[in-house]
Amino acid sequence: MTYPIVFLDEAGYYFANNDQLKEQLRTMPGVPNAQYLSRDGKVFVFDKLVRLVSAAGMSADGKVDPVQVAKLLPQAWVEPELAVVSFDVVPEPYELVDKEGAVAIRHRPFNALLPGSYASKTDAQKALVKLLVGEVIRGEGQFEYRGQPMTLQHSFELQKLPARPFIDVDDEGDAPYFWRMDVDTYCPGLPPLSADAFTELVNAHNSWSAKERRAQKRTRAASDELWRDAVRYSLASLNDLSEKLPEYGFEDGAELRRLYPELSMLGDGSLYSWYSSFADDCLCLRGWTPARDDDFLFFLLGKVARGHEANGYYAREAGLMAGFALLCGSTVADALRFGIECSLYRAALGAMAGHARSAMRFLAQDKDAPPLQGSKVTTMLDLFRAGRSVKSRFAYAEQSLSDFETPVVQG
Structure with a gap:
């Protein structure tokens, strides 16, 4: 018997209410x-x-x-x-945040707090009312923007970053893709970030990113060499004897063992568990099937370096840099330390660059923004249209009432 099929527009059902x-x-x-x-x-x-x-x-x-x-x-x-x-x-561009058990008002694009804190959200809302009608919250601050004092919650001083690890790669040659700061035009208006400091930050970010990606490219190219020495990398510290293969994982576990003979120091349960975490964190695959992937080794190296609870993506980045150090002749201990140092520097530099990017985008838009007005009204349908505007393909499905005239058979 043929049964009718119902196509449910889940996105529209859940997100597009009142959009039209x-x-x-x-x-x-x-x-x-x-x-x-x-x-x-x-x-x-x-x-x-x-x-x-x-x-x-x-x-x-x-x-x-x-x-x-x-x-x-x-x-x-x-x-x-x-x-x-x-x-x-909540008047733009502010938000309420927790501050040591109290409530504070944060200028979101600047990552800066306004003066004072409040015992409750109700008290903080009284201050929001003032901002909404154009008043200023008085008090001490590091700087002022449009007359409003506020204090940054971070620094734009490069010397306050962790020490920059030395990556022994040439600056010349064909550089792989790297994460450039996509905002490189300075907009005045944030006194703690001068034009010179912004330029130095952009240059530092792009220089580090290029060197890091070049080093990682070299590491991946020599992955076979690193796999051969996998027994030296303290990977046994990742083994958990209490972990067992799930009943549904026997076949995949056997395939993983075949694909990764170098990981004999890991029990079947641990190998399965770590590969599942790798597929989830680094490949964004929940319904994964076993495959040979060199990045799995770097993921494991990073877990050894940064700890079992470290985010999988950042663990892989640390492992890639540890692998680079191993290729350069470092001991395992020094290589793992180098991977951690690179990871911490990258995170701190990236956060600083992110704050600068957010501030510059805000300043570029705010100079022409009407005062005391919120953002434009947007809908989920707007998002769908934007998505369909880039390399989209259409699939058409038609239904009619006649499709549902087949009697339902119970049994």
């Missing part, structure tokens, strides 16, 4: 295309308007009458306190 209504409202005359707009002591809240229109049943047929929306629009302008407390409006 929102897309109509944001283009109507008189409706601000913003999550909120503060003006003359009142705050327009877009979500309030959506609720009003939905409650009035004006979107039942999928079309909304602009005349009827205009009648409801004044009700979407509320008191600032109501906008913050009842509609969770």
